Amino acid sequence: MRMGGAEVNGIDDLAAVMDVHLARFDRDGDHRAAFLRVYRHMTLAVRERLRRPFFLDPAWVERVAVRFGWYYFDALERFERGDDPPPAWAYAFDIAARKRAFLLQDILLGMNAHINNDLPLVVAEILRAEGDERSVFETVRRRFDHDQINRVLHDVIPGVQDEVARHYGRLIRPLGRLMGDLDRQLTTYGLKTWRDQVWRNARCLLAAAGEEERQLVIRLIQQDALHLAREIYRFAPLRLLRPLARWMRRWRLF
Secondary structure, eight states: OEETTEEOOSHHHHHHHHHHHHHHHHHHTOTTHHHHHHHHHHHHHHHHHHTSBTBSOHHHHHHHHHHHHHHHHHHHHHHHTTOOOOHHHHHHHHHHHHTOSOHHHHHHHHHHIIIIIIHHHHHHHHHHHTTGGGOHHHHHHHHHHHHHHHHHHHHHHHHHHHHHHHHTOTTHHHHHHHHTTHHHHHHHHHHHHHHHHHHHHHHHHHHOSSHHHHHHHHHHHHHHHHHHHHHHHTOHHHHTTGGGHHHHHHTTOO
């Protein structure tokens, strides 16, 4: 499978492509770097879990991870050549290009687009391609592995915070210490809520009676992801501080 200018046949190849684009973003001062660094960190954590007893079907999880990566790079390439990526991605990339958001907003905009817009399509596509949606037991096994990713995400939050703080926002660490474990619990709850909705949306895609119904579900998925993106950017407590965002990012504060 080709993505990001390279042939990707597994999660190792995916991580290598991420490294290339992350280096480009960091070199250019591109605000899209923050999300990609978080995404890369989480992908490496999934790769590590693939190599020990953790998932019921590690090969299936790797196939999902690779196809998930394809959706990210497809949206990125479409945006960069002037085509239309999915609305939530267009919104996230445009905000990053204008350098008007705070660090955490750029990260959340990318996570929202990738999880809420892309992941239902990936899960439904792979379940249908492999015939798993016709087997109750296989669907339960897939849901178990889908939920195991929630455990991975919970475990990597401290490491993600440290890496983001080291590269882009020195205030991330003191804010994390101030909140104690609360920010980790809130982040875990938020991601689990999103990923539960992903599974429901994937099942709706699989249940669609035809292409017309499937396109309706896709439009609703896209609309919901775009609505959430706008809420992230328009978050009231940060709206008044927005003129400071560019300077805080330049000085690697927040």
